[in-house]
Amino acid sequence: MKTILLSLKGYKEWTESLGSDxxxxxxxxxxxxxxxxxxxxxxxxxxxxxxxxxxxxxxxxGIKETYLMKVIxxxxxxATTPVEVCKGYGESLYLSLFSCVETLDNFPxxxxxxxxxxxxxxxxxxxxxxxxxxxxxxxxxxxxARKVNGFYQYFGGDNFGVFASxxxxxxxxxxxxxxxxxxxxxxxxxxxxxLENATKALDLIRVKxxxxxxxxx
Numbered sequence: 001m002k003t004i005l006l007s008l009k010g011y012k013e014w015t016e017s018l019g020s021d022x023x024x025x026x027x028x029x030x031x032x033x034x035x036x037x038x039x040x041x042x043x044x045x046x047x048x049x050x051x052x053x054x055x056x057x058x059x060x061x062g063i064k065e066t067y068l069m070k071v072i073x074x075x076x077x078x079a080t081t082p083v084e085v086c087k088g089y090g091e092s093l094y095l096s097l098f099s100c101v102e103t104l105d106n107f108p109x110x111x112x113x114x115x116x117x118x119x120x121x122x123x124x125x126x127x128x129x130x131x132x133x134x135x136x137x138x139x140x141x142x143x144x145a146r147k148v149n150g151f152y153q154y155f156g157g158d159n160f161g162v163f164a165s166x167x168x169x170x171x172x173x174x175x176x177x178x179x180x181x182x183x184x185x186x187x188x189x190x191x192x193x194x195l196e197n198a199t200k201a202l203d204l205i206r207v208k209x210x211x212x213x214x215x216x217x
Contacts, residue, residue: 001165002060002104003096004068005086006037011054014081029080036078040071047191049153049163057097057151059163060087061112062190065104092149093163111166112191116184116198117141122158134158137181144175161198163191169215176213182206183213 008014018025030053037048037056044067049057060068065087076083089107090096101107119133134154141160145152148171150164164172166187176183182205186197197216205214 001090001093001096001110002107003088003093004058004060004072004104005088005097006056006058006072007084007086008054008079008081009084010081033075033078036075040075041068042192044068044071045190045192046071047163047195049151057093059093059112059191060104061109062188062193068104092165093151094149109189111187111189112194113164113166113168113172114186114188114191114194114198115144115162115164115172116155116186116195116202117160117162117178118182118184118202119158120180120182130158133180137178140178144172147171147175161195173213181212185213185215187215187217 015022015026034048034050034053041048041058044063046063046068047059049059051057058068072083072085086097086100087104088096088099089101089104090099117137119137122130122133125133137160138154141152141162145162148162148164148168150162150168152160152162154160162172169185169187172185182202184198184200184202184205186194186199186201188194188197201214201216205211
């Protein structure tokens, strides 16, 4: 699996230089920079997962390295500190973060899997019930992600995602019996296509209402 870890060097020092009345400034930068990364990388069919907002995982399978590096070069001008990159390759997405390589194009691409988890009847829950269900599902999703050496992300609302490899499909399905949760699983040659297929799978579940999970390739 291929990733690029984008790190903001000296980010902690930058935040401390803003003075005590700084949190709102930090949040403005983090959200605006993340928004920029999502927009630019989506155009080349990639996807970004923030890690603490001073590091970002860029899903690189199925995309030429030159395209990825061009987006990093263009967006780095908007960062508050210098940008460092680690081009990673490993047996899983997680392991790729700890194995910097000279170039990604020397390694084969793998198909990405995205499992999109959605809570049934969430809009009918009151605020307290909704928050409890989100917290409970967050713990379950994080364990599933660890099992497949993948990443998980809270998408907002009642939605979570697990990012892994196509070869992890059986492991994901073995953990699919989550009460009150439907799962759209998408597989694609790049991150954007996998995410699109996962959303389509969820939409089919909502329409047909005959299964808890569905896989689309």
